Amino acid sequence: MNAYADFLARKRMIDPATGIVADVSLHSVLKDHQRDIVRWSLRRGRSAIFAGTGLGKTLMELSWSEHVADFTGKPVLIFAPRAVAAQHIREAKKFGIAARLVTCQAECGLGINITNYQKIDHFDLSAFGGIVIDESSILKSTDGKYRNRLIEECAKVPFRLAATATPAPNDFMELGNHAEFLGVMSYTDMLATFFTHDGGDTQKWRLKGHAETEFWKWMASWAVMLRMPSDLGYDNSGYDLPPLRYTSHQVQVGYAPSMETGLLFPMEARTLQERIAARRDSVGERVALAASITPHHRPFVWWCNMNPEAEGLAKAIPGSVNLTGSDSDDVKERKMVDFSEGRTRVLITKPSIAGFGMNWQHCADTGFVGLNDSFEQIYQAVRRFWRFGQTKPVNVHFIASEMEGAVVANLRRKEADAERMAAAMIMHMADLSSQEVRGMVRDRPDYDPQIPMSVPAWLTGEAA
Structure with a gap:
């Protein structure tokens, strides 16, 4: 009987606490x-903490x-x-917690050590009592360099914590x-246990109907998810977001009838290649408009997609700093810290470089002079400013060629879909x-009888 009970315990999908x-x-x-x-x-x-931006991760x-560190x-x-x-x-330092910034194993000591992902090769992860991965959406790619290293080398680390904003809805790969x-469970085992393959696309999986309740139970055993304190029954006081204002700007570009296409008038870009061509043909006009609407006395971040956009803006806006992918790691870090601490007023960069993790509530104005088709990058870039702790309305400008179509309308649709999911x-x-x-447990009992029941006399033995 005990063996069978052990067998049933092993079949449970709830991951045990370790x-x-x-009490601490x-x-x-x-x-x-x-x-x-x-x-x-x-x-x-x-465990994993999936908490919205500004909730104190x-x-x-x-x-x-x-x-x-104390326990281990x-x-x-x-x-x-x-x-x-x-x-x-x-x-x-602000909260009086001792921590050190380190670049290699030799600099580590007891307590809290903090580094960036780019320096992972300089550490023996098995030597640590605990590993924390901040902005853990870095695990999203199944063949990513950091993902594989972290999973393999942390397998025997007793304490592990992953923290990020609410993960992409329906991105089961990330979960x-x-x-x-x-x-807790391998990615492939998770798919086999809870999901069924949906068609020919290897990325399309959907929850099995009978497994949905068990999947969410399993998730809640090792992850907590919230966008507001009230999602878990707490008070939302102090967590009011200011207004978020989107402004769309369209630039006109010269167009000559094309013998190649046979078109007398320009047509809205439909395919990805057409949108990229429209962006490339309108760089000068978009940069000029962006420079003209940049405020003169407030912090501002311009997000670019192509190098010519960033280079043009850096020339057009006096005193601006261009943070590029070709900068060394130390230079990238210095430029971001300079903006954080007010030494730089206008920063020009790409969402792929600085769109994740930074807290820039001191700035309430930003804009995209160039876009790509990644909604997540745009969402994350906007959340550098529009997050709990921001006291001013946040203004976001989108500059696009008239050939690109309803850019802001598409973004709003994607954002609404993401919010629903x-x-x-x-x-x-x-x-x-x-x-x-x-x-906490539910206040209501599972069974709440309201109607009196009469027991038949023959059942009580009182029948004559």
């Missing part, structure tokens, strides 16, 4: 939702790391994107990679996560 059982004393600066999530993460040992990571007697290493590592150090990093994920996980994190 962390710190004893946490910093008073943590808000209620942060304090409970940190305690839950420490109990879990290996950095403070939660630092608090978790501090207690893991080993150093903890936090990986963060470039320049975000230095931002973590500033946050730690599976998180589960694999945490040692994220809300569905939260809806599925909210009660489950609240029970896990807060130790």
